[in-house]
Amino acid sequence: MKPLLMAVATAAALVAPLASAQKIGVTMATFDDIFLNILRNSMADAARKAGASVQIEDAGSDVGKQLSQIQNMIAQKVDAVIVNAVDTDATPKMTRLLTEARIPLVYVNRKPADFEKLPASVVMVASDEMAAGRLQAEQVCKLLGGKGSILVLMGDLSNESTRSRTKAVDDVVAGKECSGISIADRREGKWSRTRGQDITINWLSSGLKFDAIVSNDDEMALGAINALKATKKWTPRTIVAGIDATPDALASMKAGDLKVTVFQNAAGQGAGAIDAAIRLSGKQSVERFVNIPFELVTPGNMARYAGKN
Numbered sequence: 001m002k003p004l005l006m007a008v009a010t011a012a013a014l015v016a017p018l019a020s021a022q023k024i025g026v027t028m029a030t031f032d033d034i035f036l037n038i039l040r041n042s043m044a045d046a047a048r049k050a051g052a053s054v055q056i057e058d059a060g061s062d063v064g065k066q067l068s069q070i071q072n073m074i075a076q077k078v079d080a081v082i083v084n085a086v087d088t089d090a091t092p093k094m095t096r097l098l099t100e101a102r103i104p105l106v107y108v109n110r111k112p113a114d115f116e117k118l119p120a121s122v123v124m125v126a127s128d129e130m131a132a133g134r135l136q137a138e139q140v141c142k143l144l145g146g147k148g149s150i151l152v153l154m155g156d157l158s159n160e161s162t163r164s165r166t167k168a169v170d171d172v173v174a175g176k177e178c179s180g181i182s183i184a185d186r187r188e189g190k191w192s193r194t195r196g197q198d199i200t201i202n203w204l205s206s207g208l209k210f211d212a213i214v215s216n217d218d219e220m221a222l223g224a225i226n227a228l229k230a231t232k233k234w235t236p237r238t239i240v241a242g243i244d245a246t247p248d249a250l251a252s253m254k255a256g257d258l259k260v261t262v263f264q265n266a267a268g269q270g271a272g273a274i275d276a277a278i279r280l281s282g283k284q285s286v287e288r289f290v291n292i293p294f295e296l297v298t299p300g301n302m303a304r305y306a307g308k309n
């Protein structure tokens with residue numbers, strides 16, 4: 001409980017009234033994502049509380065559109081820009097554009113490919129994606145007693161978070177305590193509930209045997225559960241794990257369906273991103289990586305996280 005209280009306290013402290021009608025441009029990878037919408041709303045709330053003006057735009061999962069939005073924000077002479085990247089491999093160009101324009105840049109939620117080379121005017125507010133995958137996989141390993149076969153639903157492979165969460169699962173399975181677990185297959189579900197459902201139906205149709213489904217996020221996990229129920233393959237003992245602890249995920253866990261998720265603090269990330277943007281535009285120092293911790297959520301502690309995302 002202590003890490004959650006600390007994260008909430010930190011998020012509240014971050015929204016200091018430092019803005020003097022500052023204008024912050026925000027470009028989101030997409031509005032068609034439950035967690036990112038929670039993050040977007042938290043940034044709008046944090047900006048309002050800080051007295052800043054915020055302009056939030058939808059990149060529609062289009063890198064070209066996101067770059068165009070950034071160029072428009074530069075032309076509008078905004079005081080800072082916050083980017084939730086469509087493709088984290090495209091961030092070097094974004095960094096260059098805003099650095100040359102001398103506009104502070106904050107990457108939120110998704111780690112930029114050029115993180116190690118970021119200049120002082122660019123920071124990241126996010127959570128350690130390896131920690132999310134590790135917490136999730138270790139709990140699944142515990143539920144399986146260290147042996148069995150799992151399937152992995154991956155997010156968008158263009159995102160660093162997908163790669164890190166999946167690598168963490170691989171690392172846990174390769175460890176001594178979980179060496180009896182094998183990965184039967186993995187597929188890219190692009191963070192979509194519909195894709196997660198379709199992929200799972202294909203797995204079931206092929207007769208693939210498995211003991212758990214490990215998903216890079218809650219949306220694909222919920223899609224997997226829908227598929228299992230639609231094909232009458234679901235039992236109360238079925239293990240499906242997600243990440244984010246969205247309201248839908250917690251509702252599923254309360255119903256006895258989803259067995260594992262990991263809380264990603266959208267409010268903390270949103271408040272942290274706005275605070276960093278305001279501070280950078282005011283020539284104040286900000287740590288290059290503002291880490292908002294992940295926390296394991298199970299049926300035993302899920303009540304603590306109700307209403308947090």
